[in-house]
Amino acid sequence: MMKQTLCEKLGELAKSDIYPFHMPGHKRQLQDQQFGDTLKIDITEISSFDDLHEPEGILKEEQEFAAGLYGADHTYYIVNGSTCGILTAVSAVCRWGDTIVMARNCHKSVYHATYLQNLQIEYIEPQRCKEGYPVGPVLTKEIEHALQRAEQKQAAKAVILTSPTYEGVLSDIPAIAEIVHAHHAVLIVDEAHGAHLGFSTEFPQSAVRQGADLIVQSLHKTLPAMTQTALLHICGDRVDLQRVQYYLDIYETSSPSYVMMASMSKCLHLIGEEKDSLFSAFDEKLQDFYEIREQLKHITILDAVWAWNTYHAYMDPSKINICVAGCMRDGSIYTGKRLSAELLEKYHIETEMTAEQYVIAMTSVMDTQEGLDRLKAALLEIDSKLSVVESGKSTITRSGYKGTELPPRRISDEEKNTDSDCKTEKNVKKNAGQSAGQNSMLNVEEEEAEHRADSMQTAYTIRxxxxxxxxxxxxxDAIGRISAEFVIVYPPGAPLLVPGEMITQELNEKIRHYQKVGLNLQGMQDKTLQRICIVTE
Structure with a gap:
């Protein structure tokens, strides 16, 4: 245990009579109802408070505490968000012009990282089911094929994927790590939505303990920490620490906020001391909420049962995916956008993300029973006013997963601190029997994902x-030409179109559809989407 945490040390400073003839300019004097006493601990790198870029004292101790808490060999505080961690991880492993294997549903920060190093990309397509539902995990065989494709030209230095996804779907990290390391590459996992994983037997394990080499987590997304706070974990000896530190110096601000770092410290020490009680209570509240599944007649909750029977994948229960596929209201299709708008306007409930046919309600250990009860009551009332879509008005149907079984997801106490706690894809599918082939949700052949990734028409690197x-x-006029800009659905931040790719009529129609249903599209110079930038000769 640390003798004194950063929060405690800052608290002592706030009560002292030390006068600040140093930055920041508010001089710890600007107190009001909005900021409270926050600015009293907003300092710069002064005596005995260490330097995040050259940690030797309390910040070094805090980062070592974080590493021990998660089971990493090295952990770095980040106040620029997971974006900074992603840029650092990719740059540290890949040099100019190298090849990287990456999942197509990666966050835009991964694409920006490839731009900075002018990387060649071998894409992997995650599993997909019927249009309008969340995408699934990345399969090990797709990674194997991508690594083999790369080796025909230039062996990949790294593989990067997102697990869990925004919706909470997890890939089989232990099996993937084994494949990646067999090809002498480094595995980077964007675990921005999984900082809470691995602390309880009621939740999936973190990639930190499953064989990944570099893991990026957003503390602020799923744990009680301030926005922008993140962690970069390093496990094993495949990564050059000096290059990691070098790129952190480049990408992370030279004026890191002590308020943010104090928030990180408080969060991690809270988890370290009270994780058992916090996650036990959290699990009870979630189990109580999920009882709504049997009461809903039209709305579907896409939960762990759905993920297992659709993808044979595990799912983080803290992500509540509320699906309205196949629902109607007042004679028209009831969309995710209508649901999120009604939840906000009528019930004063703000959700995290709106997709075409579903809405994500994010939860954490800090959610209250009252809040979850309000969401449950609102959904039941909305559900009572919905009807089933008339034949021909929608190609999307309800999942129909009720009555199926999910193999145990629980992590045993013995497994909680081991390198690999979850079943591999091979064992999972063996135990699942033949149900995968009988699943009506899946509308793609097993080989199709590889074909899609292999046939992407890329003429240039992103840079x-x-x-x-x-x-x-x-x-x-852009059909058949090469794009010079991104088109990104945000959130979650995964591109539909990437610079260097050919613009097709199919893509144009998909983008128009997303625009019509009101999804937020970013990355284009022309926000109206009347024009698109193309590469000229």
């Missing part, structure tokens, strides 16, 4: 395309 001479044209 080559973005730095190339370009012009804006109408979408009709």
């Amino acid at each position: 080559e395309a973005m730095d190339h001479k370009q012009k804006a044209v109408g979408w009709r």
